[in-house]
Amino acid sequence: MxxxxxxxxxxxxxRRSAFTDAIAELSHDHGYGPEIERWLLTELADRADRHDFVRLRDTFRLGEDPDHLWRVYVDRMADSVxxxxxxxxxxxxxxxxxxxxxxxxxxxxxxxxxxxxxxxxxxxxxxxxxxxxxxxxxxxxxxxxxxxxxxxxxxxxxxxxxxxxxxxxxxxxxxxxxxxxxxxxxxxxxxxxxxxxxxxxxxxxxxxxxxxxxx
Ligand SMILES: [Mg+2]
Structure with missing residues (x-):
């Protein structure tokens, strides 16, 4: 064998085209402005994991649960890829x-x-x-x-x-x-x-x- x-x-x-689509959708759905969208496009460009959404929350003092955002991102990527x-x-x-x-x-x-x-x-x-x-x-x-x-x-x-x-x-x-x-x-x-x-x-x-x- x-x-x-x-x-x-x-x-x-x-992954590349799925990624930009997924970030655009996630940013739109959560009302994120261009600054957050740019951060996501830069920081997650090569790869992403749950911890990136902890950093996102801490960087922009968001009230959202990082685990939830990570699951949203995973679903968006699965839809787009x-x-x-x-x-x-x-x-x-x-x-x-x-x-x-x-x-x-x-x-x-x-x-x-x-x-x-x-x-x-x-x-x-x-x-x-x-x-x-x-x-x-x-x-x-x-x-x-x-x-x-x-x-x-x-x-x-x-x-x-x-x-x-x-x-x-x-x-x-x-x-x-x-x-x-x-x-x-x-x-x-x-x-x-x-x-x-x-x-x-x-x-x-x-x-x-x-x-x-x-x-
Ligand atoms: Mg590769």
Whole structure:
């Protein structure tokens, strides 16, 4: 059984556009002005967790419960986030070819799972490890190991990691003994070892995996 691990945000799902939509809706619904909306767009740009809403409350002396705001944000993100049909189709093809599919993602457990369920990815993956599950983040190999374990297997040389982040996904994948496919989109840092393969999107990565599985 071959194992393919994938990053979530910016790889399987489009977090960026979902994020700006979710913040705009949350700000509108709660009557937040441009100052708070800008703060949210800046502070939560890369990732968000419950504690960000504690900071929001403290920074702007809001009366709202941070746990409630976090749940609202999670729901808004789940409503807004998308996984392209071509990506879902490619994962279906990978499963049909006998691969196990796992997700290794840096993020809070509840929001990452909400995204996976909302996009239909949950029916296509065998297991998922979010950094919030164990307080260990990529590039730490333990998050890749947990993702494999959640797929009912363990990391084996020759398994693959696909992601958009050179440091956490590609260098991290290398450290975990995986072969790595980079979904390009940001500059490649000069000091990092190059990925085994570079693609424009996930379906192209799946094509590469499938062409290797018959070898
Ligand atoms: Mg990513």
């Amino acid at each position: 071959r194992l393919a691990l994938f990053d979530l945000d910016g790889t399987l799902v489009d 998308t996984c392209r049909p071509a990506v879902l189709d490619s994962l279906t093809r990978l499963r049909e070819a006998g691969w196990s599919i796992g997700v290794a993602t840096n993020g809070a457990s509840d929001i990452q799972r909400a995204k996976v369920h909302a996009t239909g990815l949950s029916g296509l993956i065998d297991g998922m490890a979010a950094s919030g599950d164990i307080d260990v983040r990529k590039p730490d190999p333990r998050l890749f190991e947990l993702a494999a374990a959640r797929c009912g297997t363990q990391l084996t040389p020759g398994d693959w990691m696909t992601g958009d982040n050179p440091e956490t996904d590609i260098a991290g994948g290398h450290r975990a003994g995986l072969r790595a496919i980079w979904v390009r989109g940001r500059p490649w840092p000069e000091d990092l070892a190059t990925p085994h393969h570079t693609v424009g999107d996930v379906p192209e990565a799946v094509d590469h995996l499938l062409s290797h599985s018959s070898a």
